[in-house]
Amino acid sequence: MIDLKYIQKNFDEASKKLQKKGVDAQTLTKLEDLFSKLKEANAQLEAMQAEQNSMSKLFGQYKKEGKDITALKAKVDANKEAMLPVQERAREAQEALFSVALAIPNFPDDAVPEGQDETDNVELRKVLEPKNFDFKPKEHWELSEINGWIDFERGVKLAKSRFAILKGEASRLERALINFFLDTNREKGFVEYSVPFINNATMLQGTGQLPKFGDDLFKIEEEDLYLIPTAEVPLTNMYHDEILAEKELPLLMTGYTPCFRKEAGSAGRDTRGIIRQHQFNKVEMVAVAHPDKSDEIFEMMVQNASDILTALGLPHRVVELCGGDLGFSAAKTIDLEVWLPGQNQYREISSISNTRDFQARRAKIRFKEGKKNRFVHTLNGSALAVGRTIVAIMENYQNEDGTIEIPEVLKKYM
RNA sequence: GGACAGAUGGGAGAGCUGGUUUAAUCCGCGCCCCUGCUAAGGGCGUGUAGCCUCACGGUUACCGAGGGUUCGAAUCCCUCUCUGUCCGCCA
CATH class of the missing domain: 1.10.287.40 (Serine-tRNA synthetase, tRNA binding domain)
Structure with a gap:
């Protein structure tokens, strides 16, 4: 707030x-x-x-x-x-x-670039050169067909459209990625958590999804409960209505969860493949920080997500969002976009935001500074979205015959 | 799901036959005093949110949550949530 x-x-x-x-x-x-x-x-x-x-x-x-x-x-x-x-x-x-x-969004930082939508976002840097293929690289759903990795039809049968099933090597790859992400985050000082995937309305309000964006959430009928759209909700709200000691800060948290989103405003977008699903897996970073330290931690989080992509050998670019493209709770956001040769474009794979004290006010997360209570800063970011990483690996590591190599760093996980 | 018990300030714990309780007391914590070390002792202070005030200070609300009775509720009544114990069921 x-x-x-x-x-x-x-x-x-x-x-x-x-x-x-x-x-x-x-x-x-x-x-x-x-x-x-x-x-x-x-x-x-x-x-x-x-x-x-x-x-x-x-x-x-x-x-x-x-x-x-x-x-x-x-x-x-x-x-x-x-x-x-x-x-x-x-x-x-x-x-x-x-x-x-409660329906008013956070103030953007003064340094946030002016702009209306994603076309006004500012590219800060590119990391790794996209590989030159001497054949026409395929899109991930084509590769899925060749390798039998993703079963779209049966996913839809089980639930509805935008649900899919990963099979065999794809499922193993997903598991390997989750472990790789969590291990890397842990090495950077994040404490790993396994949290409830269902949270109550108060928590969703704490991080800013409610009351304004209820249409994007799956609600449990007859209960005051929602499937989480991101682990940011449970991880940040662990400290809901708490007063922390200054020396406890920063709290660095990471966790793997599935994420559930109705994608209400995205009918017709990315209908092929697993880029946009109602359920996807993600490893999230959350920081509860002293206000003076949040910029520093923000940079660390961006660097960490970028390093993970680099370790996987995935070309990507670092983009700062303009004011018009900023999320409701964010004061500043940097997106990492991974190169997808099949689609011939960069696609978002991580989004790291500093909400400053906006969520802290809503969720009443404070710390003792001397005798006074002060709101903390909360930050969140993906490291990384698992499904989109699978897509990126499929498209970047494909051979001409459609087979897919496994990145070196993941081999010990498979 | 059934039965019983409970929920009080950082912790323990009284109050619970409604009104000097501004929530006693103990512990912890902080500051100070005493003591030529140590141990012990003494004094004062110590929740959250808001409003008024330059400040000192004042004031309102909060004893799991919400509602009710009353001039007045931690205390009485209703509803809900959660916790514990036992039983049932169960990965």
Whole structure:
């Protein structure tokens, strides 16, 4: 959640920042107005409550001393009644404020490039040269057919479209990748976790998926539970509503989970192959960091994901997202895009974001700095998306006859 | 799924026949004092969020969650969640 006090004190600046993310000034004005209304109502209510409390105390005293309480009772009753509309006003303001505030995205960092969509993203560097094939490289679904790696039809039969089955070597490759990713992350200082794949609504709100993006989530019917769209949700929310000691920071976490997404806005995109599935596997990095250290940790996370791709011999480029392409919770995001020779283009395989204190405010994750509590910074990033790594290996390591080599670093895992 | 018990501040633990409890007490933790080392002792302080105040300080809410009764609820009533123990079932 954005800092309401900041908005109130620096309205113009806040408004300008949020324009980068497509929030109009009108919404912000409404927010500011609701915030003022809430404060006003609360101040009045509290004064009345104070009055009520002191009269009640007196009431007890009178009774003890056997004094007449008729007059006092009338006064206290009148005050109680007068409080009701004020109470209602405060409650309404609170509700209205939150419904607006929870739907406002994070401020982008000042250094984030201007832009509307992914075409305005900025390429920072390329790592590894794409290999020159002396034949026309095939797309991964063609290679899958030759090798019998992916069973799309039966995946659809079991669930519905955008579900697939990995078979034999492909399934083993997936398992090897997960282990390779987790081991590498562990070597970089991330602690490995195995977490619930189902989280409740409070947690989804903590990391920013709810209330605005419920359409992208699979919900468990009749329960307040959702299948996680990313391990960022459980890993970050492990510290939901906790106050950490400063010396505990940073908390570096990694975990493998399946991820479930409805892909509501992506009908018709990437319908062939396993680039875009309703269920995919991912190894995630999450950091809970001291605000002064989050930039440093961010760079480390980007470097780690890039190093993994390099170790796998996969050409990729590092791209900084422009304001218009930033996710809801992110202040800054760097995507890693892997080269897919079959598709003849770079495709996203990792996305690393610093949410600053945006998620920390929602999830109430703080640390003790001296006597004061301060919000932490939370960061998350894939290292890596497993399914897309399989696609990348298939397409980059294919031979002319359609067979696929296994990258050297994975051989000990298979 | 059934039966019983429970949920209090960093920990332990009282209060639970409604009103000097601003949540006692102990431990832990912090600062200070005493003590020529050590041990021991003494004093003060020590939750979260918000609002008002330059500050000192004041004030409201929070005793698992939500609602109710009452002038007043940790305490009484209702609903829910979770934990423990036993039984049943189960990878």
